[in-house]
Amino acid sequence: MLGWTAVAVILLSACSGKRDWQLTGPTMGTRYHITLVAVPAEVDRGKLQQAVDAELRAVNQEMSTYIPDSExxxxxxxxxxxxxxxxxxxxxxxxxSLDLYRRSEGAFDITVGPLVNLWGFGPEPEPELIPTPAEIEALRTVIGSDALQLQRNPDLLTRTRAVQLDLSAIAKGHGVDRVAALLRRRGIENFLVEIGGELRTRGHNPDGQSWRVGIESPNPKGRVVQEPIRVSGKSIATSGDYRNYYQRDGVRYAHSIDPRTGRPLKHRLASVTVIADTCAEADGLATALNVMGAEAGLQLAEREGLAVFMLVKTDEGFEERFSSAFAPYLER
Incomplete structure (x- = not known):
């Protein structure tokens, strides 16, 4: 399951204790990386990794668009x-997802998949010609999360139009949350779980301090840390459009599609990082704010007290902008 480009870099010290472990494996079209500190003696490493793999297979079986018989x-x-x-x-x-759709006024929309595919950022290769206005408008009439009705207890989902759901902008974050919950059930209280750049932390790192994470600079020459932050007991997700794009006739088309226009983003926001309680919410919010752009995104962040950090393109490079709630996390 492929999601939006994630641009968080994890800054870790080497695990040195006998019960400090690192686990990794494939999932959702990428890999997971888990760092565990002071693992209880009764936890078996092999069985734990099997449980993690099984949990992530369950997430894929529920939410993947690449598994034909997924839920x-x-x-x-x-x-x-x-x-x-x-x-x-x-x-x-x-x-x-429906809550984020409402809060972002349609910028986050799990039915946008057909438009993403139309622009060549789905399973199909890049189109030789960019989509026509008629093609875009034809798809805009059939997308929209307003076509979904969810009932809880019992859980029933209905679509009033033939929309197609794609959870790739939030499923990695949900997978991180599921693994974190599994670890806590096993009595593990110090960990960092990461899937494709989306991560969740708890407790302390191998040095006995809060976990240290670097926000990556949108540098085409390689992975460079723009800003280090320390965080524990929170989740972090980043969305950006500077790596997945193509050009036609000198025009750059990025993979992030605005569901409200049906077209790739044109604003100067390069990346947005969100800190939240759950990784699913951080993941979804990062996508929503990336679509909204710097001005509208920061207005939402201040209105809701969200911890948000942005890198905005300028003629000289990149400008940092962040919400009031993000300031305490910066190492300054």
């Missing part, structure tokens, strides 16, 4: 107007 894809094939029973995890993610 999400079965829903996408369901009859319009029919209430479909869904699992609690899928209902939770859809509920959060």
């Amino acid at each position: 999400l894809m079965r829903f996408n094939r369901s009859k319009v107007g029919q209430a479909i029973p869904v699992s609690a995890p899928l209902a939770d993610v859809v509920a959060l």
Whole structure:
């Protein structure tokens, strides 16, 4: 399951203790990396990794658009107007997605997939010609999270139009949260879980301090840390458009599509990083704010007390902007 470009760099010390472990494996079209500190003696490393892999396979089976018989894809094939029973995890993610859709005034939309595919950022290769206005408008009439109706307890999901759901902008964050919950059930209280750049922290790092994470600079020459931050007990996600793009006739088309216009973003916001309690919310908010742009995004951040850091393109390079709630995390 591929999501938006993530640009967070994890700054770790080497694990030196006997019960300090690092686990890694493939998932969601990328890899997970887990750092564990002071693991309880009763936890078996092999069994723990098996449990992590099983949990992430479950997430994929629920929410992947690349698995034909996933729960999400079965829903996408369901009859319009029919209430479909869904699992609690899928209902939770859809509920959060609908909340973000409302809060961002449509900038975050889990039905935008057909437009992403039209512009050549889905499974199909880049188009030789950019989409026509008629093609864009035709798809805009069939997307929109307002076509979704969610009922809880029992969990039933209905689509009133033939929209197709794609959770790739939030599923990695949800996967991080699921792994974090698993670790806590095993009695592990000091960890950092990362999937494709989205991460969640708890407790302390191998040095006994808060976890240290670097926000990556949008540097085409390689991975460079723009700003280091220390954070514990929170989640971090970053969204940006500077690595996944193509050019046609001298015009740059980035992979981030604004559901409200049906077209790639044109503003100068290069990346946005969000700190939140859950990684799913941080993941979704980072995407929403990236679509909204620096001015509207920071207005939302200040209105809701969100911890947000942005890098905005200027003629000289990049300008840092951040919300009031983000300032305490900066190492200054």
